[in-house]
Amino acid sequence: MTTLLEDEALELARELIRIESVNTGVAAEIGDGETRAARYVQERLAEVGIASELVEARQGRGSVVARLRGSDRSAGALLVHAHLDVVPVEEADWSHPPFGAEIHDGYLYGRGAVDMKNYAGTILAVARHYVREGIVPRRDIVLAFLADEETGGVWGASWLVDNRPDLFQGVTEALSEVGGFSVPLTGRDDRRAYLVATAEKGVAWATLTARGHAAHGSRPTDDNAVVRLAQAVAEIGGHRFPVHRTAALQRFLDVFGEARGLAFSDETLADDIASLGFVSSLVDASTRNTVTPTVLGGGHKTNIIPAEAFTRVDIRILPGQDEAVRQHLRDVARDDVAIREGRWWSATEASVDAPIIDVFQEAITAFDPDGVVVPYLLQASTDNKHFARLGIRGYGFVPLRVAPDFDVFGQFHAADERIAVDALHFSARVTEQILRTA
Template sequence: MPTLLEDEALEFVRDLIRIETVNTGVAATIGDGETRAARWVQERLAEVGIASELVESRPGRGSLVARLPGSDPDAGALLVHAHLDVVPVEEKDWIHPPFGADIEDGYLYGRGAVDMKNYAGTILAVARHFAREGIVPRRDLVFAFLADEESGGVWGAGWLVENRPDLFAGVTEALSEVGGFSVPLADEPGDDRRAYLVATSEKGVAWSTLRARGRAAHGSRPTADNSVVRLARAVAAVGEHRFPVVRTPALQRFLDVFGEARGLAFTDESLADDLESLGFVSSLVGATTRNTATPTVLDAGDKTNIIPAEAAARLDIRILPGQDDALREGLRELVGDDIDIREGRWWSATEAPVDAPIIGVLQDAISVDDPDGVVVPYLLPASTDNKHFAKLGIHGYGFVPLRVPRDFDVFAQFHAADERVPVDALRFSARVTERILRTA
């Protein structure tokens, strides 16, 4: 029979999905959804006597932080964080209402079902469970429900780190997205062993602009220093280039575990093919093997008969741990000295130890429900709010436990239409998360 903890977790996830907290990235269109969601969480905590602080970085952009004292004053505090905002939706692409929190055929549908109101509702339920049952965790637990993660966390985690670091005093490690979901470990028929991925590192994210300058002229008289032509050459060079493979500790640990389970060598020569054999897991891990720079936006002239004096292209850059300078140098070599590179936002990668004691805690918590499950470190190709907390010396880990069917790709649900999660996976998540936070 489902426990009160499991029932509340499911109820809270559904309630949070119904609070529209769409983050468009444009201040004028965001509204006050994040603050309303944070205040709703605050009310649920207050019902069981847990005090919390609601902080607005600007009107409507609310984040909530609460701390539960632990039994070991010498242990570093553990931050458990989830963002309350979600990405926009195209309702015409959805079969189920994106903010309806419908349940059908064992799945919960809605924006935020996996990204990441599922975890916000779960950790809220766990905090209430501890208060209700008088459970004292080993470490201080800092629960944070955050705004603005989907637009870089500038007005959420980033703002709190800069303006309210006192809220995270004594914190040494953090748990949040993206990881904890199960993927097939073996590929033999009848072998249903699962791996539960834990993100011990995250790629850095940077935005840069390439700019070419030349002499403006009439289109009927071509010039040798056409800015559009020079920019096009640079963009093509960047788009076609593949940076070298870097075997980070997180990547190597993943390859070691999956190599042993599947009999794969993952040599430099076989790496691409071996990863491809992993099925949907390959798209997630394959993006973590090297730095990437992707042209995404072009901007040049606006009249066909005028050669513009300037042309620009924006790049989305994803950086492996410790590779910032190498990527900058490689990009400069690719585009040449006559192209100006202007850096915008630049967040370096995060990297936490792959053999820290908390990994054993995650493994023990999983093993109770799934004795054959194996927690496997990996490197997340995207970034989360952990990049902000890293500035405070906090090691971030991505682990939202979800045991899902063998062919269910959790990562593919992020930002997708009809985003969904198995209801049984949410109940599993509540049980495992409670064990983690009680014993970490």
Template structure:
């Protein structure tokens, strides 16, 4: 078992819970629609800017449009010839319905050993941990091994077009020299037996492909026979696509994950029952199972303006997630399933897959092992997407690494965008310790 730490908590450990709570209290909801988004992202970014400048950082701040603020800074390292490490996060969160929650989702309540609220795991926890470590390094005069770039962006929850993508297109100088990055949805633990934990580091992400299906037809009175009905056409296309099951596809990262779990636990993953075997891993399997095949989930339907009027147009939104290696064929497959008479407009972010090897990976493993000798870092694929996709366009190799040691009975994956989102206090302080170790020496 891991022995208790005998050293005193660092200033970063001391303040991370308060930082996380205060960040959650800033309502930075991203609805995805400019006319319904307030200034919450800018207020969150200004809060971070103030905390950074308070300890002596020279920061940059940009609003892509009013209310959509992003902020960052750089800490010089001992060896400027080495590639810089980008540590990035997003300040926006998805909406929350207070009536469904045990606590006010924007209270940042600290109770029962958790920090509660929208963004607690996605991803104001990592933002707080990063901010706490950045402040500690600056005040203590700690010089890391290489340059560290800290960046906190708007709009990740809607594709990053007013955040990371806007920055890459308009201010790439902020990321000059960066070769690698760490960000969200990785580095968290799952308990594999009574004592041992696996820490899942995201070395791959499915691509994000948002499809808008559109059908046209002949407008007319609802009482009359109409064989050219746009609503019928779009409904059929959506039904076919939503019911379609894409084939199982094994990728390099998924195979590496399965091999690592087998080595740790002895579990087998036979091809004839791959999904059933993965489901036995526990709640995180809802993410893992989604990385075995491409998916296309209808999410929105739009048609008509009156019950007795057949409209001339109808549309649907479909959230598609695609595996590495599927980029060249997926759109054609969807078009075939949807059928004739329906057009498809795409918003496309390709999948991402990077090697789970090299000095940074070794350093992540070592930092985790130093804080949890019963823990092992293993690669996995994220079923969603992060801003790592955008930074990959600058040649930056990104990993999901927001280290958290979690209780065995916590359904962590269910908290992302879920009700009663919360993060354990102990997990935040653990994550700070891991990040301190990693960012000093990596």
């Protein structure tokens, strides 16, 4: 039999999924979905007497922030945040309506079921539970339901950090995606590891442009921009940065190495990681910096040598590796190719031994005695990168106990995005203890 907390977490998540807060990344296509979702959250908070502030950085991009007072006035506040926007869908690829929030065979289907209206519904349910039961958490809890994370958080977390830092006064740590989901620890079904993202790769974009002089295709030139660019793209695509063992990666390798009898030595690292099954895709990308060409352009007519060609690259940076990546780009570009940086957000890194990790472990143990909380480095980035500018240490931990072959990370941005209902109930129970005792 489920509790009111668990029932509300599910129902609130379903209601949020039904609000089509799609973020296409195209300014002209901004609808009112994110603000409607924010108003829904604000109304559910107001029903139990929780005051909040809705901030609309631009029309349609609404965020809601509220603060629950804690009992220990000397403790730093904890920011708990979830984004309300979701990525677009190709409805033909879905077995069930992407905004129907339907439940089939024990799974809740819908865009945002994992990324991340499940958590928005959960923390909203926990806040309402505290008021109903007269529970006062140990420290102040700042709840933030944010717009625009799916296109970088420019009009959500980043805007709030730049323009409304007062909303986060006294906050020392933040809790959000991507982590908390269980994966097999031993390779069997008997023990589970719950991954906590204590670090995130930085994300940056850059454009490399080669220039020459335009000419007729029948008269090849020595400064063909396409050729120069192609050489740089081939070098970027073929380069593998060296392995860099961050604290989060090393802790993950230590725990999984002991559990599975793997050495994770420099010589065996690639094979040992590959043996982890679907978990390997999470870990492998966290071992090194990556620079990936994603867009190519140049020329418009086959018989004309263009004066310019360009490529855009997606860059993912380990903590402390910004200059190493920039130097690599300079080495590749040499004097032939110009580099223009776009967005550049550095990696974030928090301690793998912080007291809050023990809080996560205690909460997991209460509901899964065999569960082990294990730090890892997230190869993507979240809104924690923006809050880091305020000195806030970010962690990714949305607790979900799932079947051993269920790849939670594989649900992000996927068709038929879904989460088991019992995993969401588990999330509500564990999250309630974390926020109460952190």
